[in-house]
Amino acid sequence: MVMTETGNLIYTRSNLPHILYFSSCGIAENDTLNCSLDCDGGNMSVTHSPSELLINASIRIEQMQIDSVLYAPANEADGTQLNGSFTLTPMPLATCREIENRTPPIELAAGDVNVLVEGVEKNLISGGYLLGAPDYIFDGRTRDALIAYQQDAGLAPTGTAGPNVRRQLATDSLLAFGGC
Incomplete structure (x- = not known):
């Protein structure tokens, strides 16, 4: 699991390593940030300290990228949820960039087949x-x-x-x- 400098959360599951899940909460101000989706009952809190990032989440995943349709999981009608508490420790910047760059910045336009x-x-x-x-x-x-x-x-x-x-x-x- 990685939280980017822009507040995007990117993670995989150990049993589904070929799928990247994405969500976002923004960047923590005053060391704590709360995001809520009142309509759907989801929420996420992000607490930042110099040594770690604590994420408590019960939130719907906004987007996912599947490397191959062969790896696609069955989903509930309400989509995929991220539930739990996660502690992230700082990683080298190069590692973070490598993870962020796994998703190419594709700009779809008229004429594309994708x-x-x-x-x-x-x-x-x-x-x-x-x-x-x-x-x-x-x-x-x-x-x-x-x-x-x-x-x-x-x-x-x-x-x-x-x-x-x-x-x-x-x-x-x-x-x-x-x-x-």
């Missing part, structure tokens, strides 16, 4: 921005739906989906679209 497009389209469909069945092709309808979402979410309407846009869209899909 498995990540299907997830983007599923999230756009759940928000009512896109009609039809999701596929791997980032076409004009995907771009137009993404621009509409970006405008509603207060993001720059680029029509492209980089890691931050995909993460926010996935979070909105879980929490806001038809939620509370």
Whole structure:
């Protein structure tokens, strides 16, 4: 488990080493940070000291990356949860960078054919921005739906989906679209 300098939490499970799970809570101010998802009842607290980082979590995972569909686990309808207390000790910066860089900063755009497009389209469909069945092709309808979402979410309407846009869209899909 790694918490990046921007507050993103990245981890794997010992029985599922080919899957990276992502969540975020921000950066601890005054040495303690609390994140809550009142709608879904999830929360996370992060307490920082010079020697360790203590994370207490009961929170829904926002995003995951699977190296191969062969390793994909069965999920509950509510998604994957992170529950427990975790103590992280500082690691060399090079090790942290290596873990962060395992996820390439792919910027999806019109014309791309990528498995990540299907997830983007599923999230756009759940928000009512896109009609039809999701596929791997980032076409004009995907771009137009993404621009509409970006405008509603207060993001720059680029029509492209980089890691931050995909993460926010996935979070909105879980929490806001038809939620509370």
